[in-house]
Amino acid sequence: MELLNYASIGFLIVFFGTVFLTGEMLVKAKGLFAVLGIAFMSLFFSVHIDSASSMWILILYAAGLGLIILDGKVISDGTIAVLGALLMGLGIAVPTPNITYGILVVFGFIIGLFAAGLFLKVFPRRKLWSKITLRDRLSGEQGYNSMSDTYKALEGKEGKTITPFRPIGTITIEGDQYSATSGGQWIESGEEIVVVSVDGTRILVKRKENNNE
Numbered sequence: 001m002e003l004l005n006y007a008s009i010g011f012l013i014v015f016f017g018t019v020f021l022t023g024e025m026l027v028k029a030k031g032l033f034a035v036l037g038i039a040f041m042s043l044f045f046s047v048h049i050d051s052a053s054s055m056w057i058l059i060l061y062a063a064g065l066g067l068i069i070l071d072g073k074v075i076s077d078g079t080i081a082v083l084g085a086l087l088m089g090l091g092i093a094v095p096t097p098n099i100t101y102g103i104l105v106v107f108g109f110i111i112g113l114f115a116a117g118l119f120l121k122v123f124p125r126r127k128l129w130s131k132i133t134l135r136d137r138l139s140g141e142q143g144y145n146s147m148s149d150t151y152k153a154l155e156g157k158e159g160k161t162i163t164p165f166r167p168i169g170t171i172t173i174e175g176d177q178y179s180a181t182s183g184g185q186w187i188e189s190g191e192e193i194v195v196v197s198v199d200g201t202r203i204l205v206k207r208k209e210n211n212n213e
Contacts, residue, residue, distance in 0.1 A: 004043070004044065004047040004048075005047075005097075007096075007098075007100055007101040007104045007105070008104070010044065010096065010101055010104060010105050010108070011104040011105055011107065011108040012108065013040050013041075013043060013044045013108075014040075014041075014044055014092055014105040014108035014109050014112065015108035015109075015111060015112045015115075016036070016037075016040045016112070017037050017038075017039075017040030017041040017044060017112070018037070018108065018109050018111075018112025018113055018116070019037070019112040019115050019116050020033040020034070020036040020037030020040065020116075021033070021034065021037030021038070021041070021065070022037075022112065022113055022116035023037075023116040023119040023123075024037060025068065025069065025072060025126065026116055026117065026119055026120060026125065026126060027119045027120060027122075027123035027124060027125055027126060028123060028124045028125075028126055029119075029123060033119075041061075044092075044105075045057070045058060045061075045095070048095035048096060048097075049095055054095060057091050057094055057095050058091070060087055060088075060090060060091040060094075061087070061088050061091030061092065063084075063087055064083075064084040064085065064086070064087030064088035064089075064090075064091060065084065065088060066084070067080050067081065067083055067084030067087065068080075068081045068084035068085065068088075070084075071084065072126075079166065085113065088109065089106050089109050089110070092105050092106060092109055093105060093106050151178075151198045151200070151201055151203060152198050154173060154178070154195045154198055154203060155195050155196075155197060155198050156194065156195060157173050157174070157194070157195050158173070158192060158193070158194050158195075158208060159171045159172055159173035159174070159192070159193055159194075159195070159205075160172055160190065160191065160192055160193065161187055161188070161189050161190060161191050161193055161205075162177065162189060163189050164186070164187065164188050164189050165180075165181070165182040165185070165186060165187040165188075165205075166186055167181055167182040167183060167184060167185060167186060167187075168180070168181045168182075169182070169187070169189075171193060171203075171205060173195070178203055179203070180193075180195075180203035180204070180205045181202065181203070181204055181205070182204070182205055182206060182207075183204060183206075185206060185207065187205075187207050191207055191208075192207070192208040193205040193206060193207055193208055194206060194208045
């Protein structure tokens with residue numbers, strides 16, 4: 001397809017491919033966005049990959065996409081997703097014919113990632129990265145007074161981690177389980193923690209210092 005020799009067309013193809021693939025991970029689109037995204041990206045790679053020796057580029061792109069899905073389903077803190085996005089961007093840029101083309105398609109990829117968030121305003125949200133929603137601040141003006149008061153009472157209390165914090169995980173305090181964040185601190189499971197602060201439903205914890213050390 002000769003049109004794809006133009007960098008501007010490549011930008012649009014990568015943009016729409018990224019929008020739909022990312023949108024499929026963010027919202028429940030019954031697979032339609034996945035089909036559209038794969039179609040756009042297949043068109044892009046079919047033009048720019050011309051030999052079996054270049055198949056590693058497809059593997060690089062697919063690996064990046066897999067890391068993003070893995071992060072959303074298992075880890076849910078965004079760290080692996082960033083690596084996945086970098087691999088996908090590299091897989092898109094490498095087979096392009098020149099630097100200008102490569103820069104444009106990378107911009108198309110980045111803009112597509114963010115533009116896919118617009119689907120959240122129209123379609124029902126998937127549960128990928130559900131733990132990251134801990135960072136949303138729920139104020140009293142939104143009707144969360146009773147919940148906020150309950151969580152506020154946790155400040156200063158001690159508990160134990162149930163899952164590793166990278167930096168989000170689950171803790172138990174007085175027999176009850178809560179989702180919490182450790183900020184920038186990584187904490188292993190089974191460690192004693194103390195609640196530093198509570199903001200709405202966002203619980204910030206830190207590792208409990210051992211006075212015997």
